[in-house]
Amino acid sequence: MQAVILAGGKGTRLRPFTTSLPKPLVPVGDYPIIEIVLRQLRHFGFGEVIISTGRLAELIEAYCGDGRRWGLRIRYVREDKPLSTAGALRLVRGLRRHFLTINGDILTKLDFRDLCDFHRRARASATVSVCERRTVVDFGTIRLDAEDRLEAYVEKPSYRYLVSMGINVFDRGILGLIRPGEALGIPDLISRVRGAGGRVMGFRSRADWLDIGRPDDYQAAQDIFSSSRQRAKYLRG
Secondary structure, three states, X not given: OEEEEEEOXXXXXXXXXXXXXXHHHOEEOOEEHHHHHHHHHHHOOOOEEEEEEEOEHHHHHHHHOOXXXXXXXXXXXXXXXXXXXXXXXXXXXXXXXXXXXXXXXXXXXXXXXXXXXXXXXXXOOEEEEEEEEEEEOOOEEEEEOOOOOEEEEEEOOXXXXXXXXXXXXXXXXHHHHOOOOOOOOHHHHHHHHHHOOOOEEEEEOOOOEEEOOOHHHHXXXXXXXXXXXXXXXXXXX
16 A cells, blocks of 8 residues: 655644754654654555655655665655645655555554545545544623524533544545646645545544644643553554
8 A cells, every 4th residue: 555644844833843843753752753654554554655745855854764664665755845735746656546645743543544445445536534523612602693682692612523634545536636836735636526526535533633733732642652551552563
């Protein structure tokens, strides 16, 4: 199986950590987040990984090398200008019929093999992994009618919704929807796939998931990796 790690972002939300390091090299415990991702990919049967790089690309390339220490084959594509999460895919040569993409700042226990198997069974053009999140509003919320009469008063309501986990599987045919050199995000690519009549599926997961690009999630990840028992559940291979 083949995966593309999207590691070209600037990491602005994690400054000052990312002032001199690309976000995928920011440590979680004693390990850069990209090493944790690479170990997990190998554990789930991936043999080849393409890393899309941008800012401070040489640091990622120096750390990851050719991937042999993890039992992987790693190659790189470098963005000369920011292409966002989907635009960089047009730079990759030799993509297989089905390939996985993952943001380079994700910490999760998601089973990547299950995700890929679901995608194939569904005969999808694109599959987006999703998990449930809950947000609590820290205020009493008011709903008024057209004449400003109170209809509802709810103290600190809670809302549940599905969010993208930043891990997707694509059919190679979607590359034709990306113009060469175009800066395009994954959400816009998904919209184009749907608009072209492609089958887009959601893979629901209850697996633990953190977006390391968010300071709160980054701190949560550090807390997890302070426990050797919890750390072992993420460090595969």
